Amino acid sequence: MPAAFLPSRSLIRLTGKDAQDFLQGLITTDIDSLPEGEARPGALLTPQGKILFDFLVWREGDGFVIETETAQRETLMRRLTMYKLRAAVDIAAGPEDGVTVFWGDDSGQGSVKDAAFAKAGIPLARAPSKLDDGPEEAYHALRVEAGISISGHDYALQDAFPHDVLLDQTSGLSFRKGCYVGQEVVSRMQHRGTARRRVVIVSGEAALPASGTEIVAGGKPVGALGSVAGNKGLAIVRIDRVGDALARGVPLSAGDVIVSLALPAWSGLSFPVEAEEAET
Structure with a gap:
């Protein structure tokens, strides 16, 4: 089973009774419909609808895990904390170093399925920590083959709309849930077909x-x-x-x-x- 270790990825954990409602009203992903065992792409947008942070999000027990680039984790945590206000949500950096990905018919223990790769017909699972020594370059070559982009490699943050990076095609952008930051702009783009x-x-x-x-x-x-x-x-x-x-x-x-x-x-x-x- 091919695998790769991604040392440049880090985790954020959100727990507390308001964690689901907090994320549902803030990010592009439809958290209410997110099933167990699935990692969906998502973004936190600027009020103008551009991607301020990109990430993957999945359920873990009663809370949630956000996987993002290590270079943007601290800034993302500060931004989430800014929006927290009085919500009963705890936001903490995960202690794990890096993320391991596996692709093919089998997946690693404790992993979640990547919804974006699934759309591309490639079974791929993600798990915290270093569970394999496979080269990161193999993963990026697979991303290229699949047509899956990430910030820092394919676009600069605050320079792309969710439609630009196909979040509307990978379960990373919801047009059915209520308001979230930047929602009016991306909804207008969707309904007018201006992407x-x-x-x-x-x-x-x-x-x-x-x-x-x-x-x-x-x-x-x-x-x-x-x-x-x-x-x-x-x-x-x-x-x-x-x-x-x-x-x-x-x-x-x-x-x-x-x-x-x-x-x-x-x-x-x-x-x-x-x-x-x-x-x-």
Whole structure:
């Protein structure tokens, strides 16, 4: 069973009688419908609807676990505490160092199933602490294959909307529950169909250049590379501009490498069929 240890991931635990209601009214994930044994992606947004923090969340007994990048854990904890007010919620850093992921038909003991990878047809489980020595690079290559993005690798915090990173497709963004921070903006984007930036899987005719390299069509940028694994990568692109380029037969490139772009098949999304005038 393939596995990888992710030393850059850390945990936050939320306990107390108000923990569920607290999270339900704050983050993008529908906590009330979250089943035992499942880790769902989620985000805490700015009032303008952009991702301030991204993470995974799952149930643990009567409380919840949030898994996030170690570099943002303390700041996220401070922000959660700021919103806590008088709610009966205890917020504490988990003592575990890192997270281990397993993929394939079996999973490790004490693990939870990752809902985002499940959408992509890849059984993947997550467990606290170091339970295997597998390389982190193998996990990131799997993410690229699946079309699953994370902050710090594929986008900068406060620079992307949940739709941009496919949270609306991975059970990480609810349009059925009540209000939460940034909800009006993302709901309006959903109902008006105005999401124009999306994560795509990039395939190069040769090894792709470094993360951050612009992807261009006819000399005009459509996005930039995020995670890179050989000749495969992820990027957040303007799908209207890509659709226009495809309709006109304009080649796409990243640096000197000719590339093709594909929206993850599991998302059910497609590039616009008709050529449209791209915004400048």
